[in-house]
Amino acid sequence: MTTKDGRPFDRASLDYLMRRRLFYTPSFEIYGGVSGLYDYGPPGASLQANIIDVWRKHFVREEDMLEVDCAILTPHEVLMTSGHVDQFSDWLCKDLQTGEIFRADHLVEEVLKSRLESNLESRGHQNEGEIEKEKKRKRTKTARLNDDVVQEYQEILAKIDNYNGEELGLLMKKHDVRNPVTGGELLPPVPFNLMFQTSIGPSSNAPGYLRPETAQGQFLNFQKLLDFNNETMPFASASIGKSFRNEIAPKSGLLRVREFLMAEIEHFVDPEGGKKHHRFNEVKHIELDLLTRDVQLAGKSRVQPMSVGRAVEAEIIDNETLGYFLARIQLFLETIGVDKKKLRFRQHMRNEMAHYATDCWDAELLTSYGWVECVGCADRSAYDLSVHAKRTGAPLVVREPRKEPLRIEEWHVDLDRKIFGPKFKKDGKVVEDTIKALTQDTLKKLLIELKKEGKITIDVNGIGSGKVQLDKDLINIEKRTRLEHRREYIPNVIEPSFGIGRILYALIEHNFWVRPENESRYVISFPPIVAPTKLLIVPISTQDWWAPTVRRLSNKLRSLGISSRVDYSATSIGRRYARNDELGTPFGLTIDFQSLKDNTFTLRDRDTMRQVRASEEEICEAVRNLTEGTETWQDVAIRLPAFERQDVD
Known part of the structure; x- marks a missing residue:
């Protein structure tokens, strides 16, 4: 894993930066905190809001979706019918001596990866002297693995998501997987339901759960949404809101938490006609990196670049609507600043798929923690509407006249x-x-x-x-x-489901780098469209005479919909800009003595640190164009005069 500028990635430095600049902080920290729960500070909350804003424009508005906001508290009967009460589980194993709990598949993955890394380090020192090799063996405490074992480990890791509890138990026994810290033996894996249970009402006789997904509210309102849409098919609903999963062993910071924001789409489609999509031709040329089910089952992790059109034609992606949304997911992730070289689409294996899915692909992003699922795109067939209709007798169907x-x-x-x-x-x-x-x-x-x-x-x-x-x-x-x-049918559902917190964290990693001339100067190169603050206003000194100009500029930028901050601190301009480079602020506007004479200002680009100078009108127009994406910095640098003086620390 490398940074944006190609250097080895330093997760400790990024984590320190994110906490120091209050992107996020552990919840209830002064009480000792609770694992898997985090609060977003001002830059994190603003970044999340901007990601959601782009998501709404990219999907809800572009696709004419019907957005709903459904209840979080969900009755037991609803989630029993949907299958979550019986099947929404991960595999848990326990150390009897210490009482420590592990998630079985993650533990197997962690232990085998650690052995492979230690083995690789050991092989890397095979030309050193015998004394140094012996020191290395003692340090890693891992015996040299032969080639057959290495291959077996790699094959297990390639299909780790395909194992059920019994199979994970056999792997743990065969490969002597123990508590990584104490070496203690572990009990065989058992299922653990991930939903938070509660009761609704004072009598406590109405059991319920905090919802594990936003989808069920959309399914239960299907008939009303169809009526609202004038009985027209196909159509999509969308929902953005909190979901809750009682993770067995939350870790990896923001990547595995117990309370998180989801953005989900339920695209209802006629099952007849091969699930075609009327806009498929717009995206069929887009190339995706696909990691198919067959490749994983062969113990490999090699991706295959392929256009969406070719993948659907070859029946690798099941249908046009599923392919259409995979392409649109990639376009969204690229828009907000995800590194395309660190994005792949992995197809679920049969044992891994949710109980409702007939096909599913994950958009995975490469982070310092490895490949992380950030978006799931599933064909849920007619499962949800069928089971709820059967349980309640409600007619969750489409009725349309035949030609x-x-x-x-x-x-x-x-x-x-x-x-x-x-x-x-x-x-x-x-x-x-x-x-x-x-x-x-x-x-x-x-x-x-x-x-x-x-x-x-x-x-x-x-x-x-x-x-x-x-x-x-x-x-x-x-x-x-x-x-x-008249024809009556239960529609099928294609569901893209976005984990906003995971996308947010991966986005930060993908855009984090260090200035080569000064390794203490960190930069996060957010695209302007999602940057928490678009512009930093920097008066050259702290004197009162700058205040009227600052107020005028702030009001004008606000009227243009551009978020800005003013830094009046007594430190140098260079240091003020450096602090805001850490926050991902893409542009800076300096007010100096020349500004008071001729109403011109310098505009600075975060990534290149280059500056241009122009009038107030020209600068405000440039900032608006840059933040809306109608111009790039290169365009502005050609159009406006350069200002040669660079930042001074």
Whole structure:
């Protein structure tokens, strides 16, 4: 992992910077803190808000989505129906001696990676003297791995997400995976449900959960959203809000937390016609780095660059709508400043997929912690709407007129009520419901039996012997033709799901670097569109005579929708700019004595530290164009006169 300028990445320096400049801080820290919970400070909160703003423009507005804001508290029955109560789990293992808890797949991954790294270091010293090699062996406390073991470890790591609990337990036993600190043995993995349980109301007899995703509220409101959309398909809903998962062993800073912001889309589509998308041609040329299921199952992690159109054509990506959103996800991530060279799309393996998914791809970003899932894009088929409709009886369906009536031939049953009622009396309804539930194939077979025997026998639960005989004078079965003028179906769902906190952290890592001329000067090169503050206003001194000009500029920038900060501190201009380079502020405006004479100002670019000088109108126009993305710094530097004096510390 390297920084933006190609140097080895120093996570400790970045973490120190983020805490010192209050991008984030541990929640409840003066009480000792709680693992997996963090607060965003002013730059972190502003960065998050700007990412969400771009997300809304890129998806909700561009795609005419219907945004909703649904309840966080969710009744037990809803999440029981959706499958989360039974299946939303990770695998937990415990050290009996210390009581320490580990997430099994992460532990296996951590231990095997550590052994591979130690083995690589050991091999790197094989030409040193025997004394130095012995020191190295003692330091790593790891025996040299042979080539077969190395290959086996690499294959396990390539498909670590595909193992269930039993398989993880076997891997731990085979490769002697223990507590990394104490060396203690661990119990076999057991499932642990990740949802936070609570009760709704004072009587505590209405169990509920903090939602683990924002999706269920969108599904339950489907029929209302369809009505709001004038019964028009396809359409998409969107939701941005907090979700909660009781992580087994939260670590890796902002990457694995217990409370986090999600932005989710549910795109409802007709399952007939191959899930086409009317805008697919706009993105089919976009090239993605794909890590397919087959490559992972072969124990490899090699990505294959491929256009979205080719991937859909080759059935690597299941359908156009799924491919369309993968391309749009990549475009969004690039817009906010993610390094495309550190982005890949990994296909889920069968054992790894959520219980509702038929296909799923993760947009993974490379960080100093390795590849991290930041966006999931799943084909949830019709699972959610189907189970909620079945449980509640609500008609979560699309009904639309057919262009041409559909002729349907089907078997019908007629009962002679004069005979049927007196014969079955109180059992009549149970018998009739059983007959109505018979399939078309069963009715066809019963007709043959009725013609041959003059009677039929059917199984009816709950009465007598469970067998009911019906004579031909009581029941008639015949084929009839009907015209169906309306079509009814349950739509399928394509779901892009964004973990905003993970994207935010990866974005910071991808844009963090150190000035080569001064290794104590850190820079975060946020694109202007997401930078917490767009412009720093720097009066050359702390005297009062700058105040009217500062107020006028601040008000003008505010009216243009440009966020700015003023730094009146007594330190040098160079140091003031350096502090704001750490916050990712892309531009700086200096007010000097010349500004008071002719109303001209210098505008500084964060990354190059180059400056231009122009009038107030020209500078404000340039800043607006730069922050809106209609101009680059190169464009501005060509258009406006250069100012040669550089920053002075």
